[in-house]
Amino acid sequence: MDSIIRSIAEALNGLPKELVVFIISMFPILELRGGLIASALLGLPIERGILFALLGNIVPIPFILLLITPIFDRLKKTKRIRPLVEKLEAKSMGKSERIQKYEFWGLLLFVGIPLPGTGAWTGGLIASLLNIKLKKAVPAIFLGLLMATVIMCIITYGIPALVRGA
Numbered sequence: 001m002d003s004i005i006r007s008i009a010e011a012l013n014g015l016p017k018e019l020v021v022f023i024i025s026m027f028p029i030l031e032l033r034g035g036l037i038a039s040a041l042l043g044l045p046i047e048r049g050i051l052f053a054l055l056g057n058i059v060p061i062p063f064i065l066l067l068i069t070p071i072f073d074r075l076k077k078t079k080r081i082r083p084l085v086e087k088l089e090a091k092s093m094g095k096s097e098r099i100q101k102y103e104f105w106g107l108l109l110f111v112g113i114p115l116p117g118t119g120a121w122t123g124g125l126i127a128s129l130l131n132i133k134l135k136k137a138v139p140a141i142f143l144g145l146l147m148a149t150v151i152m153c154i155i156t157y158g159i160p161a162l163v164r165g166a
Contacts, residue, residue: 005030005038017042018052025056028121032057032148033114040156049157050149057120061141064124065134089129096126103132104140111144114151120144 005024012020021044025035032053039049072089075081095117099106111123120141127137 001030001034002037005034005041009038009042017044018048021049021052022056025053026060029119031119031121032145033119033152036149036152036156040160046153046157050153054145054149057145058142061120061124061138064121065128065137068125068128088125092122092125093129095122096130099123099126099132100130104136107132107137107140108144108147111141112147112151114148119148 008024008027008030009020012023015023017039020042021035021039024030024038025032027034035053035056036049039046039053044052072085075085095110099110102109107123107127110118110126111120123141123144124137127141
């Protein structure tokens with residue numbers, strides 16, 4: 001992940017560091033985790049890193065929750081794209097068992113524990129595919145992002161500061 005983030009940051013060279021973090025945080029897969037890693041690599045203060053990583057990761061979520069199902073339904077009518085959409089749906093739904101069982105708490109933990117294949121994008125997609133009501137999905141995803149922020153700040157800012165101080 002580090003090399004992907006460095007490559008994207010290099011491609012965005014010349015832009016303000018905050019904008020780089022914001023953009024990286026909007027990417028699926030990288031999301032908040034990637035944004036906070038980029039923030040630390042770019043030397044941004046933790047507060048600014050958190051702000052721009054959170055904002056960047058939050059921006060796509062309403063679109064995913066509200067529009068992904070109709071977009072997927074439309075794309076599945078296209079012969080060439082249908083297999084890709086079905087594969088994405090299957091992959092997402094393969095991770096949905098706990099979310100389906102526990103809904104709010106399952107979604108919160110899925111988004112909040114920063115592991116590969118988890119995060120707000122996939123959580124939003126699964127919530128949409130499972131028809132989880134927005135009043136449950138939005139707070140679960142947002143609180144999950146806050147949880148992931150704490151964990152990632154410890155990893156990207158806290159541990160390196162302890163190592164440097166030791």
